[in-house]
Amino acid sequence: MTSLAGAVSEEISASLVPVDAELERRYPGDPGTRQPVHTVYVPGDDFTADTLRTWGDRALTALDEHAPDAASFAAVLGLSDGLAEPVYSRVRAKLEREPIEDLRVDFEDGYGPRPDAEEDETAARAARLIAEAYAKGTAAPYMGIRMKCMEAPVRDRGIRTLDIFLTGLMEAGGLPDGLVLTLPKVTYAEQVTAMVRLLEAFEKAWGLTPGRIGFEIQIETSQSILAADGTATVARMIDAAEGRATGLHYGTFDYSACLGVSAAYQASDHPAADHAKAIMQVAAAGTGVRVSDGSTNVLPVGTTEKVHDAWRLHYGLTRRALARAYYQGWDMHPGHIPTRYAAVFAFYREGYEQAAARLARYASRAGGDVMDEPATAKALSGYLLRGLDCGALDIDEVTRATTGLTRTELEGFAAPRRADLTISGQ
Template sequence: MGRQEKVTTSLAGTVGEEIGAFLAPVDAALERDYPGDPGTRQPVHTVYVPGDVFGAGTVRSWGDRALAALDEHAPDAAAFAAVLGLDGALAEAVYARVRTKLEREPVEDLRVDFEDGYGSRPDAEEDAAAARAARLIAQAYEDGTAAPYMGIRMKCLEAAVRDRGIRTLDVFLSGLAEAGGLPDGLVLTLPKVTYPEQVTAMVRLLEAFEKARGLAPGRIGFEIQIETSQAVLAADGTATVARLIRAAEGRATGLHYGTFDYSACLGVSAAHQASDHPAADHAKAVMQVAAAGTGVRLSDGSTNVLPVGPTGQVHDAWRLHYGLTRRALARAYYQGWDMHPGHLPTRYAAVFAFYREGFERTAARLARYVHRVGGDVMDEPATAKALSGHLLRGLDCGALDLAEVTGATGLTRAELDGLATPRRGGGAT
């Protein structure tokens, strides 16, 4: 105790400088290629609505139709819990939050579809639909009725539809610009990507638009839809999806898995095309590893089994959708597609149950870590990052309330954000 230790070194003082110079390119590559999660909200789903169907009341209509489905097929918490197998202790809270969500914010992310859901139309008709989508989305953001995220899925950049896709993108973005500017929640989706050059072409298109409109370089990002086997694995055996992210030059915001196009590409029969098929699991695992640390987020696909018809049939579809959503969440696929208003109750039920059922233990673990209190689990900074990220996702979607999270952890929203997105080198990567 109190003994002064002798400190001895052997390396010359210049060694550290030499190592630093040697690794400088690696340091730059890490900052460029693996910036980490952006720390912004990720929607729990994406709703696709054909360009000719989308209207000013679409978001509210989806919420009303979802509430009507609950009223008809699960009018109270006990009935809903019985269908989904919800724990009794969670049933009331989950059901109440689902209804509140459908009343307040039924859709988190909406894509006006000009691809498969829209099909091939006369040019004048698609021009008008794209201009109309721009006008309605601009109006929705102005009057407060917009979903947090909204945008379009254009046609792909393959030769047969390339010109049409480019024109629709131009008409839509120009319409937004003329209506007051691009909203912060703007999202664009590029489908059926096969080669990195198609992603680079999208980057060049957006660069040209930004220049034409006097926007800051890099203002517009986009999602890459993974619907072909070649987008996952190239002919030389390498992971194409990693090259797609790099080709986006920092503009890629998400990788969206296309359940049915991808399954069909591999020859999976229609009866077995689903998001839990082994082929789907392989594709999403490759996507997940390629995107990790890049700031590009992953989205699962959809189910085409719709909750319509008699109550028994609706319940079967609900159980399927709930199970697939819970399965995806456990695999860290925090976003998926919803194809019908009847999917919204089970989307939010699955998400809310996922975040609420582990809330007390998650909050307690994080509090012990932050306040250096011992417990039955020894957590590291990387785990603290995951714990705080889990709570933040729950807050963003409405599964959790800030007051209860702060009460259980002693942490503010800003402190949670700091733990979830630490600076590089802080031990949490």
């Protein structure tokens, strides 16, 4: 027996139609694509056709010199005996096969002010080299540029560089699927809107599908976190991107300096950094926009002792970020790549069996010592998929550990319908 007439439900549903549409527009969920574990920035004039391989070779050389085997590498990082060999062998294999997952040719701080003719040529060369890399199958999964920002002194220069770069890609055959653009030093949401209008104009000029080109927003100023009226600026920036924002990247040193943090204490684990990234994370949740941690400027160079100290620092910061659900960060030197992958691989390998067992029990409706829900199944499957994407895990071992779940089934759990989460969630 019920007490309410059917018309009541119909009226309530009708009143919430705008809200339903707003939820779908603003919170579409994760895009379900691969997220790189890091971004490497290379100054525009340093970028060559051999950059990816050169970074991989330099990283391998660092391992050969300072940790030539699994035991020595594990001793530096504090890896368990069970993880030492699997992590070390996978790190070396990764450096040989795919040393960089995401590369940004830098025309901002890493490049600086140059004569216009020089930057024009560098931007055109970057487009040519990236197009050739994708054509030859030697590109990183994600590649693109960081232009100059939308502030008045460099705005025209940044727009011109982006135009030259994108035009060069189009003339070379079109925009690659892995194209990523980064807009730095964003302070006001209106600067994001300006970037949207710029990309709209380019798409129209070339007859591209509207919305084809997305971009990352770099968070490097206090104003990008908290506006003058006390609201969260970064949330307004995501909205201002009109669906084009793909990521929020935290800029460790610009942001720290903006807040007056002394140089010796500027780091991604500073309380100011934690506050900024927490705001970014909440603002981006459910929007499909991904959050990236920053970097460390302590380089693994010099004596073996100094290299080991820098490796331990970088490994610890990366593991800390992963535990806080920042699955991507910046790497500034080839010597950082071994510990980036070591941290990522250890993070997924040490927990995948438990995650797989929990997901298998959930999928088969079997009981256990933990009662999981659709939201938890989403997190478990997402964890396994990220491990697969970066090379920490193999699909065969994941399938065995989940008692037969395929990648397609994992992806289904990772992207449940909103209604499924709402009905069963707490």
